[in-house]
Amino acid sequence: MRDSAQTTTLTIGKIARSAGVGVETIRFYEREKLLPEPARDPSSGYRRYTESTISRLQFIARAKELGFTLRETRELLDLRAGSATCGTLRSRAEEKLDDIRRRIQDLRRIEQALLTLSEACPGAGGLEACPILAALEGGFGDAG
Amino acid sequence: MRDSAQTTTLTIGKIARSAGVGVETIRFYEREKLLPEPARDPSSGYRRYTESTISRLQFIARAKELGFTLRETRELLDLRAGSATCGTLRSRAEEKLDDIRRRIQDLRRIEQALLTLSEACPGAGGLEACPILAALEGGFGDAG
DNA sequence: CTTGACTCTGTACCACGGTACAGGGTGTAG
DNA sequence: CTACACCCTGTACCGTGGTACAGAGTCAAG
Structure with missing residues (x-):
């Protein structure tokens, strides 16, 4: 050099x-x-x-x-280099937005289920009457 | 057999x-x-x-x-088998709840950023004036 | 001229939660 | 008795996003 x-x-x-x-x-x-x-x-x-x-x-x-994966990022870079339009980019953003929102919804269902269980749990005593364990053992209904 | x-x-x-x-x-x-x-x-x-x-x-x-990982699930199973109290279970649930809420917050920041960009994008025309591309190229400020 | 920091290629490894074989043995129905 | 479904172990592989070497070559300063 x-x-x-x-x-x-x-x-x-x-x-x-x-x-x-x-x-x-x-x-x-x-x-x-x-x-x-x-x-x-x-x-x-x-x-x-x-x-x-x-x-x-x-x-x-x-x-x-x-929130784009590397694969998606590569596609964005390819779009940028190619003859894409602004609409294509917006589509990608909107698709990702939908994806993110689905993930938020999934997490919110989990959040609600965990919150319900935590609040139901006395936090003292043995496991016989623990609602968290009961839920894990027997299901907890639909939490959404 | x-x-x-x-x-x-x-x-x-x-x-x-x-x-x-x-x-x-x-x-x-x-x-x-x-x-x-x-x-x-x-x-x-x-x-x-x-x-x-x-x-x-x-x-x-x-x-x-x-939302528990396999590792965490194994710990839950061990707790169930051992001499854990209900409080231990509740702690695990609350820790996981915090974890889930952090993940929701992260996703919400992303959601907001994507929403802002999508709405700012005219959806037509070339890439020169695309705000999505501009954000990717030059940053998009703090989106939270 | 040596030392140390940098770079090269190639390959293996990490977590995560499985899935997919290959190359055997077993169990049962017709 | 044969066919087929099932089971065994062991190992490799998938995607995701890197990280960590080993063993070699290179570059710049002292």
């Missing part, structure tokens, strides 16, 4: 630190096609990145925060 | 069907200590179960429905 035309060569370690992810994670994303194969330094074989890879890593991180 | 003293021997396949799980799942639970090692038919080596194993499998299924 003696080519000083590039004042700062973006090695994998540098973009990892910039994007706040691990080096192994970047290589993993590359294998999983979330990142394109980067240019290589011809002499060392080291990966050479541009600033855009940092943005791409941040894109991935934000998609994760929005 | 020629011992006809037992009119119906509960083989692994039978309790699997009764409990609505797969045969492999039962052997997996046994390895994971959720089920005790059953008696064996001396001549064939086949596992021999009693009705109580079906209840135990249903216990596991209900604990799953309440």
Whole structure:
């Protein structure tokens, strides 16, 4: 890496630190096609990145925060690169929204069931009369 | 299995069907200590179960429905078998309730963010002005 | 010239909750 | 007696999102 035309060569370690992810994670994303194969330094074989890879890593991180899986994130990245319309993106967002809401509903049913059981439990005494155990042993009806 | 003293021997396949799980799942639970090692038919080596194993499998299924992991479920089963009090059970339920509520909160933040983005998206036109893409590319503030 | 930090490839491993074989033996009905 | 369903053990594999090596090469500073 003696080519000083590039004042700062973006090695994998540098973009990892910039994007706040691990080096192994970047290589993993590359294998999983979330990142394109980067240019290589011809002499060392080291990966050479541009600033855009940092943005791409941040894109991935934000998609994760929005509940998208890596597979879905890859599709979003592909959409961005291709000839998608804004409507396609909105569809993806709405599908994910539905997904999230279903998961919230599932959790809410569980929350209600647990709340009911906790409140029914005296919290003292043996297990013979414990409503939580009774529910686990014999079912607890429909909690939704 | 020629011992006809037992009119119906509960083989692994039978309790699997009764409990609505797969045969492999039962052997997996046994390895994971959720089920005790059953008696064996001396001549064939086949596992021999009693009705109580079906209840135990249903216990596991209900604990799953309440959001307990297999590890936690194993602990619940151990509590049931040991000298636990009702209060211990209630604690487990309340801890799980907190866990579930945290997960709901996380999902709600995501829901809000996705909703905001979906509503902001015109749904037509190219990607240049898509707020969803903009959010993924540049962050979307705190969505909670 | 050596040392230490960095990078490379390849592979194995983690949790989670199972599922799917392969290659045997067993049990029962016709 | 044969066919077929069932059971056994052991091991590998699935998806999800990485993490952790080993063993080698490279780069920059002192």
